[in-house]
Amino acid sequence: MMFIVIHQATELWLKLVTFETRLAMRHIAADDLGPAFKALARVARIQHVLIESWQVLSTMTPTDYLTFRSLFGSASGLQSSQYREIEFLLGRRSIRYVDMFDGDNRARLENTLAAASLYDEALLLLERRGLLVSVDRDWSSEHEPSDEVTDAWLAVYLDPARHWDLYELAEKLVDVEHAFSRWRYEHYQTVHRIIGSKPGSGGTSGLGYLKRALDFVFFPELWAVRTRL
Ligand code: HEM
Secondary structure, X not given: OXXXXXXXXXXXXXXXXXXXXXXXXXXXXXXXXHHHHHHHHHHHHHHHHHHHHHHHHOOOOHHHHHOOHHHOOOOOHHHOHHHHHHHHHHOOOOHXXXXXXXXXXXXXXXXXHHOOOHHHHHHHHHHHOOOOOOXXXXXOOOOOOOHHHHHHHHHHHHOOOOOHHHHHHHHHHHHHHHHHHHHHHHHHHHHHHHHOOOOOOOOXXXXXXXXXXXXXXXXXXXXXXHHHO
8 A cells, every 4th residue: 555655646746746847947938037946946845755755665674565566567667657757858868768658658758858858948048148159959869968058057156146047047956956866866775675686677677777877967067067166
């Protein structure tokens, strides 16, 4: 019961995360940053609820888990189209995940990949403010970290008073990324204590797969700028 409730509750919160992220993106595109900040703050609060929910799941022992493991076969978190949609919305562009979905879920993921991400919207805003020359790329391809983008964020961080709204946007994005990686880490740790190093139900190596996912960064230049300051 606990396993089912946590998965269902998480999916419901993820639905709100996709909604608020899309709302923030529309407001950024319209140069209306106040409401975008509100939506991103809400996303980060929801992420903290999700991080905390690992506390409940981690009361499950390996023995508890084995009492029902045979019931769900190869079902896996990999099948969460909303999780993937959020990764895509934030800026990850790994098209290989789309193949495991069909119907409406697949169409939603394909449409998300074909459009600008949240990070792209932030970069387009930097372009409109004259801090970036041109953000012209195929939205469906992975964002390549660039010195030009780091320089643009550097200008913002070196003079927050002049670029306050961009500075606030940058920190809101870092809040979301920070919380996302904490969620991934809690997932990794919980999986470690429940199934050890067994392969995942979805056919991956399990811990090894989740560990590699910890390295993924949505907003690389916002982390690089910290080293440059
Ligand atoms: C007993 C608890 C859990 C275990 C043992 C577990 C294990 C795993 C493993 C091993 C993977 C790698 C893919 C695979 O081979 O299946 C995975 C992926 C995933 N799990 Fe869990 N998980 C648990 C609970 C949860 C919960 C509560 C959620 C939230 C809804 C969740 C969401 C996900 C997602 C979204 C992925 C895909 C991650 C990615 O591709 O980066 N998992 N899980």
